[in-house]
Amino acid sequence: MKATNIKDPEYFHKVVDCQYACPAHTPVPEYIRLIAAEKYTEAFMINWESNVFPGILGRTCDRPCEPACRRGRVEEEPVAICRLKRVAADNKGEVKHLMPKIPKEKNGKKIALIGGGPASLTVARDLAPLGYEIHLYDEWKKGGGMMRTQIPAFRLPETVLDEEVDYILDMGIHTHFNTYVKSMKEILEKDYDAIFVGTGAPKGRDLSIPGREEGDENIHIGIDFLAGVAFEHIKKVGKKVIVLGGGNTAMDCCRTSRRLGGKEVTVVVRSPFKDMKASPWEIEDAQREDIPIFNNMPPKEFVVENGKLKGVLFGKVRAEYDENGKRTLIPTDEPDVFIECDDVMIAIGQDNAFPWIERDIGLELGKWDLPVLNKETFQSTIPKVFFGGDAAFGPENIITAVAHGHQAAISIHKFCQGRNVSDRPLPMTNLVSQKMGIHEWIYDSPVVDDMRYKVPHESNAVALKDRLVEVELGFDEDLGFKEAQRCLNCDVQTVFNTSRCIECDACVDICPTSCITFTNNGEEEEIRVRLNAPAENLTQDLYVSDLLPTTRVMVKDEDVCLHCGLCAERCPTAAWDMQKYLYNVTKAEQC
Amino acid sequence: MTYVRPNFRHPGLPKNKVGFAKADYEGKISTLCAGCGHDSISGAIVQACFEMSILPHQLAKLSGIGCSSKTPTYFLDNSHGFNSVHGRMPSIATGAYMANRDLIYLGVSGDGDTASIGMGQFVHSIRKNMNMVYIVMNNGCYGLTKGQDSATADFGSVNKAGEKNVFPAIDLVGMAMELEATFVGRSFSGDKEQLVPMIKAAMSHPGFAFIDVISPCVTFNNNKGSTKSYDFVREHMEATSTIDFVPHKDEITVSYIEGQSAYVTLHDGSVIHLSKLSPHWYPQDRKSAINRLQEAKAKGEVLTGLLYIDTNSKDLHELQRTVKKPLNSLREEELCPGSQVLKRINEEYR
Numbered sequence: 001m002k003a004t005n006i007k008d009p010e011y012f013h014k015v016v017d018c019q020y021a022c023p024a025h026t027p028v029p030e031y032i033r034l035i036a037a038e039k040y041t042e043a044f045m046i047n048w049e050s051n052v053f054p055g056i057l058g059r060t061c062d063r064p065c066e067p068a069c070r071r072g073r074v075e076e077e078p079v080a081i082c083r084l085k086r087v088a089a090d091n092k093g094e095v096k097h098l099m100p101k102i103p104k105e106k107n108g109k110k111i112a113l114i115g116g117g118p119a120s121l122t123v124a125r126d127l128a129p130l131g132y133e134i135h136l137y138d139e140w141k142k143g144g145g146m147m148r149t150q151i152p153a154f155r156l157p158e159t160v161l162d163e164e165v166d167y168i169l170d171m172g173i174h175t176h177f178n179t180y181v182k183s184m185k186e187i188l189e190k191d192y193d194a195i196f197v198g199t200g201a202p203k204g205r206d207l208s209i210p211g212r213e214e215g216d217e218n219i220h221i222g223i224d225f226l227a228g229v230a231f232e233h234i235k236k237v238g239k240k241v242i243v244l245g246g247g248n249t250a251m252d253c254c255r256t257s258r259r260l261g262g263k264e265v266t267v268v269v270r271s272p273f274k275d276m277k278a279s280p281w282e283i284e285d286a287q288r289e290d291i292p293i294f295n296n297m298p299p300k301e302f303v304v305e306n307g308k309l310k311g312v313l314f315g316k317v318r319a320e321y322d323e324n325g326k327r328t329l330i331p332t333d334e335p336d337v338f339i340e341c342d343d344v345m346i347a348i349g350q351d352n353a354f355p356w357i358e359r360d361i362g363l364e365l366g367k368w369d370l371p372v373l374n375k376e377t378f379q380s381t382i383p384k385v386f387f388g389g390d391a392a393f394g395p396e397n398i399i400t401a402v403a404h405g406h407q408a409a410i411s412i413h414k415f416c417q418g419r420n421v422s423d424r425p426l427p428m429t430n431l432v433s434q435k436m437g438i439h440e441w442i443y444d445s446p447v448v449d450d451m452r453y454k455v456p457h458e459s460n461a462v463a464l465k466d467r468l469v470e471v472e473l474g475f476d477e478d479l480g481f482k483e484a485q486r487c488l489n490c491d492v493q494t495v496f497n498t499s500r501c502i503e504c505d506a507c508v509d510i511c512p513t514s515c516i517t518f519t520n521n522g523e524e525e526e527i528r529v530r531l532n533a534p535a536e537n538l539t540q541d542l543y544v545s546d547l548l549p550t551t552r553v554m555v556k557d558e559d560v561c562l563h564c565g566l567c568a569e570r571c572p573t574a575a576w577d578m579q580k581y582l583y584n585v586t587k588a589e590q591c
Numbered sequence: 592m593t594y595v596r597p598n599f600r601h602p603g604l605p606k607n608k609v610g611f612a613k614a615d616y617e618g619k620i621s622t623l624c625a626g627c628g629h630d631s632i633s634g635a636i637v638q639a640c641f642e643m644s645i646l647p648h649q650l651a652k653l654s655g656i657g658c659s660s661k662t663p664t665y666f667l668d669n670s671h672g673f674n675s676v677h678g679r680m681p682s683i684a685t686g687a688y689m690a691n692r693d694l695i696y697l698g699v700s701g702d703g704d705t706a707s708i709g710m711g712q713f714v715h716s717i718r719k720n721m722n723m724v725y726i727v728m729n730n731g732c733y734g735l736t737k738g739q740d741s742a743t744a745d746f747g748s749v750n751k752a753g754e755k756n757v758f759p760a761i762d763l764v765g766m767a768m769e770l771e772a773t774f775v776g777r778s779f780s781g782d783k784e785q786l787v788p789m790i791k792a793a794m795s796h797p798g799f800a801f802i803d804v805i806s807p808c809v810t811f812n813n814n815k816g817s818t819k820s821y822d823f824v825r826e827h828m829e830a831t832s833t834i835d836f837v838p839h840k841d842e843i844t845v846s847y848i849e850g851q852s853a854y855v856t857l858h859d860g861s862v863i864h865l866s867k868l869s870p871h872w873y874p875q876d877r878k879s880a881i882n883r884l885q886e887a888k889a890k891g892e893v894l895t896g897l898l899y900i901d902t903n904s905k906d907l908h909e910l911q912r913t914v915k916k917p918l919n920s921l922r923e924e925e926l927c928p929g930s931q932v933l934k935r936i937n938e939e940y941r
Contacts, residue, residue: 074599438625447597502821503781504626504809509634513601514613533601550825564597572626572809 012581021068023403026050029491036484043088058086062397077452087480100129107131112192117145119198119389122405126588128171139180149227201390203353211302215309222347238342245347246276253345259467270298311340378408409588425586445565498546500575507567608644618665628780628806639790655680659701659728678709681716691917696723706742722906730808731819738811749816773904774800788836798904831896832865
């Protein structure tokens with residue numbers, strides 16, 4: 001193998017699994033350390049700069065970081081990264097003075113943002129401080145997009161949402177609420193220098209089975225129901241409710257129903273449990289509220305009698321998978337099941353919808369009616385129109401929308417300055433030794449044994465009475481500290497200096513997880529099996545040194561390194577050093 | 592050093608034949624200097640015991656005083672241990688060995704503990720051929736008292752203060768050979784590929800197995816001009832042969848070049864395989880080993896590897912014709928013949 005090029009900014013980035021997995025690449029270990037040090041404001045600001053909505057994401061993020069967390073590979077569960085983010089948001093001090101100043105004198109460029117969700121707000125956050133005049137359009141009366149309309153208040157209190165949306169709107173954004181943009185043509189005709197479309201995936205999928213029309217009065221589209229509840233157009237539901245679908249929207253619908261008068265709320269999924277799209281913790285929360293979930297039951301008919309919905313008839317199936325993992329649902333011989341209900345919510349997915357974009361203006365829409373975009377720049381076939389969030393590549397999540405927003409903001413900035421949009425900035429990186437003394441590091445190197453702490457919940461008795469009562473209470477400072485200590489500090493890198501090594505084996509002997517081997521060089525595939533511990537996780541790199549005096553090389557398997565620093569402490573010549581790697585995605589203001 | 596070693600281990604580590612992972616043979620975190628050769632030897636002992644599938648409670652580790660003699664704390668936490676008086680480890684080992692012949696005895700000593708204060712005990716333990724492994728962690732200096740030259744420091748070797756040693760060195764390997772030790776080897780802490788199989792072979796040898804391991808003192812004797820530094824040993828190391836140890840239940844799968852290799856079969860059916868042999872050296876011929884040792888010494892080479900093995904070794908219990916059952920487990924009914932027998936014996940003298 002070739003010696004590893006640690007100058008490649010992505011090499012050490014990949015070692016910080018959580019940050020690498022995060023679409024916005026938030027420097028997770030950095031803010032977790034700040035939380036442990038009770039520096040909540042600083043931790044909040046690191047988040048705010050990277051993901052814009054720490055308090056919101058600390059409650060609602062899809063947390064791609066957690067399955068990636070290295071801790072999950074050495075013990076049962078990853079660090080509760082998402083809920084630690086909330087600890088920072090809950091305990092922060094005054095932050096407004098730390099946010100960028102908005103220049104009074106504008107730069108003369110006008111930007112339109114269509115849709116007031118996370119993607120648009122991120123673009124606004126990045127461009128307003130640069131002097132752009134920003135106009136934000138949204139059909140609802142307040143900003144936040146799906147964060148407001150689709151996430152129930154018992155998961156995300158309105159105060160938290162308002163606060164973080166307002167940090168951005170207060171940057172002098174011209175808001176045009178209650179304004180549904182009907183025509184892209186009209187917007188293009190206005191004097192905007194660039195237009196950003198962040199309209200999400202606003203169309204809930206319907207289910208056309210017998211009885212759909214007849215029962216329409218009591219059959220609701222999930223996301224429309226949630227929006228209706230959020231804006232208090234819908235205040236109650238029937239006693240018996242069926243929710244169709246197995247995603248997070250279905251979980252939100254059933255839990256909301258429990259709070260609006262639903263006594264017997266049932267979720268029915270047409271496929272097996274294990275294929276449910278909802279996050280495991282959302283399923284858990286629903287079950288905790290006494291909501292049964294039935295699987296392998298596709299709906300056949302909405303049963304309507306005398307113009308009134310009586311219930312839903314379900315078939316029974318079993319799933320079979322072919323060698324490619326493709327699933328087929330095969331009906332079983334079991335009799336159909338009828339479940340009585342007063343209301344039905346259909347939460348079986350959502351789609352993009354651009355009925356307001358004329359098809360003759362040169363803006364190309366491709367497969368599934370999604371816009372044709374450059375994947376890096378988010379630029380559409382009309383150069384001054386950019387897309388982001390769910391509107392760009394279909395439904396994803398908030399953190400992905402934020403990541404898109406940052407990139408689109410760079411594109412818009414470059415576009416408006418007449419620069420090459422395709423010329424993308426490199427990340428900002430920094431690598432600094434953490435050594436303080438023979439036994440001492442700047443970071444807290446000991447690895448604690450603690451298992452993941454549970455976030456305390458409000459009791460059902462209280463929570464189910466009022467849809468505005470937040471269910472998760474969050475970690476308090478003490479639990480937050482303990483959970484933060486579980487972080488392995490994967491951003492503190494083990495950096496090897498070949499010329500200093502005397503091959504004494506001290507690092508090999510001390511390494512608790514047998515990551516380090518001194519061996520003859522070879523091909524990667526073959527080296528992986530002959531290390532001190534087999535390197536079977538192919539997604540994790542091997543760190544290979546240059547040739548040593550004994551003609552061997554040092555090979556370190558990054559997979560389960562605890563970043564405990566013992567290799568560096570044991571090294572008599574400081575050939576190993578622990579160095580903190582900071583990786584920041586470049587934002588528009590640095591371009 | 593940090594005194595906290597994380598408790599997590601690599602989840603994919605293999606288990607040995609008795610169901611233990613390597614981590615089960617570890618000890619407390621070492622308090623020796625960073626880069627100390629002794630820690631590598633501890634690592635080799637852990638590796639060898641893991642590979643030999645030793646049941647930890649069937650091994651006793653014994654030591655005297657010194658940096659080397661601290662190391663039993665740093666390996667085999669689940670085994671028996673006795674950290675004795677300076678230079679007196681062989682006495683303790685003898686007592687333990689006589690009482691219970693079923694345990695594996697691993698003695699760890701240093702150059703001071705063996706070649707100075709413990710010399711008297713050392714030579715007699717060789718003579719008696721107890722069934723034990725005796726490892727000397729040899730760094731040529733007194734590391735625990737700031738690095739004065741020890742009795743094994745080579746003549747002319749320069750210490751950290753820049754002074755040349757004016758006394759000739761005691762060559763422990765040569766001495767062991769002279770006293771007809773039945774297993775003699777020398778290795779280097781920085782060469783686990785050689786050291787691990789040698790420890791395994793030594794543990795399988797029924798008798799006194801002596802291994803002199805050169806182990807650089809990274810703090811006091813790793814300077815230029817020292818003959819026990821990492822650099823010097825690496826540059827001057829010359830092995831009698833490479834060594835492989837094949838336990839008796841395993842099949843020999845590797846084929847070796849004819850004429851350049853030798854197999855030594857031990858009493859329990861294990862095989863030591865030696866390849867790329869030194870010319871005119873035969874592992875079971877004491878004279879050739881002594882010659883080879885002298886020759887290397889004259890050339891300024893550090894001769895390592897297995898030097899000599901006597902496959903007909905008879906250990907102390909065999910020489911003393913003691914019972915097979917450990918003495919400490921003999922009960923009153925086995926030890927006391929009863930009043931009838933006593934009466935009869937007494938009658939004979941009347």
